[in-house]
Amino acid sequence: MSRGDRRPTLETVAALAGVSRATASRVINDQPVAPPSRRAVERAIAEVGYVPNQAARSLVTHRTGLIALVLPESSTRVFSDDQFFPRLIQGVSQELETADEQLVLMLAGSATSRERIERSAVAGRVDGVMLASLHGTDPLSGALAKSGVPVVSNERVLGPVEVPSIGVDNRGGARAAVEHLIATGRRRIATITGPSDMIAGMDRLDGYLEAIEGAQEPVVASGDFTRASGEAAMTRLLAEHSGVDGVFAASDLMAEGALHVLRQNGFRVPEDVALVGFDDITRAAHTDPPLTTVRQPVDGIGRHLASQLLSLIAAEPVEPAITLTTELIIRDST
Template identity: 60%
Template sequence: MNETPAGRPTLETVARAAGASRATVSRVVNGSTTVRPDVAESIRRAIAELGYVPNPAARSLVTQRTDSIALILPESATRVFSDDAFFPGVIRGVGEALEKADKQLVLLLASTKSSHDRILRYVHGRTVDGVVLASMHGADTLPEELRAAGVPVVTSGRPLGEATVPYIDVEHASGVEAAMRHLVGLGRRRIATIAGPQDMVAGRERLAGYLNGLEALGAAPLVEEGDFMRQSGMDAMERLLARDPDIDGVFAASDLMADGALRTLRRLGRRVPDDVAVIGFDDVDAARFTDPPLTTVHQPIHEIGTRLAEQILRLVEGEEVEASVVLPTRLVIRESA
């Protein structure tokens, strides 16, 4: 209320300074080509001198666009936020791509239950032109509600149940199958898995990949479930070993859980990979630094982010986009298997 030294210049100010009309200045600001070069030049000079910057609120009011995109991270995402490199990587990818398009990134960390309504309010109020929704548990109703509200939406990860909005995902199952083939090729016969949460598609599909891979072996599955975090991997590995001490191979559905498994194995005197071979999933930076370095299924985290951004931008422009984009994964062989 007191910090307006001389009042910010408006279109009107610039117009007067350049001896033109508001409309013409607006044309120059928005890059219209139908302005006489010399007039455009003098307007540009006036803009520079006055330090004029368009007021986005006024612009939004008439264009009905805000040039900003929301990235929504549900509670399940924020919980692992500080320990997992997945979401920071996605955020970075989305952020970079949006910056290139000169759009703003509005981050909505849905930490609590009440956030749901808040998100819908934002979206209904057209605070953002589009929404990127990251990884949700179970049958989240949010994507559908957003779609119903008429807002462009893209989700990261195929939703459980029917996909009603476009999504970006990776080849979970085939990546895991490659990992399984690698273990089998190593001569492993008693292969267990530490699965992810089964109310998340990533958890389910990685388990499916394990089961598919096991079929070739004709061996019985050996599954313990974790929550993608390290501690759960440690615990699951212990349960696994209690159920079958002869396990010689483990696929863990996340690098963090694989690292947990590595620790438990070491503690219980198993050598990796000699006694037990371990493969993870994600290929986060830290995977290169586990002991031993982790063989893992690489997924292109950064690219997931950039592709999410690309798709939402196209949707916002009214273009059609593929119902789904599924990015490849690949096995990165290090020393744990």
């Protein structure tokens, strides 16, 4: 079929099969139809290469078959060497495989793009949206939720609106990391934090503080989850706090950065300074020395995000918040 030809409609198919549009529609939607009619319709569909017009369908069913994963980051941050998003997407895709929904990614880096996305969702262009990696009290979640589109988020959402969320036990994971450092004899344990406007950043810091409390004086250097920020933070720790012999970095990437700086400055890991990361990205097992870290089930977050959203779309009850467990993976950096 070349461009400009009219695509065949249900009408075409029905006429060719010698049945009504209603019957043709029923075989397409897998509803009971007498076998001979069914066969005739199927033959007609194959013959003309019929594909239902999605707009017409959506107009009556109020479903589009599209689910959006909105990433409120610029493309550069989304496609960084942090393996969070690919793993998340893998989990989401896995869950969506069976559902008849197509995943679309929308990047909400700029103001105009977020506005466009908000309007898209409200205009009924998608059946639901998953929000990931929100910063601060991002108004996007509120706007979407208020408009009536089903929304779910990873990590709990800050702000007035309630959005079902899937998080991990950031606090418990961080606590386990720090307790491990304490248990292995470290006397001066610092932390390199994530962004202070993200749940994952806030909660991992809280976990550190809870564990360190009463035992040692807290030493905090802030970062933003990136390797560069880990390097900068470690450099500052070395310059401003002597005697640090243990570091809990709130991401593996920052831990890598810290490791690099430590070695450049002649510190042995773990002999002089023990190091724990968070995430358990693939490379964590291949650093030198392999990195002790807190594993979080990123694909699990993805799967739960998708299944919760699917439930929401089906108007089924959902958990207001799910927290997945984290696990301390002990390697050679501690």
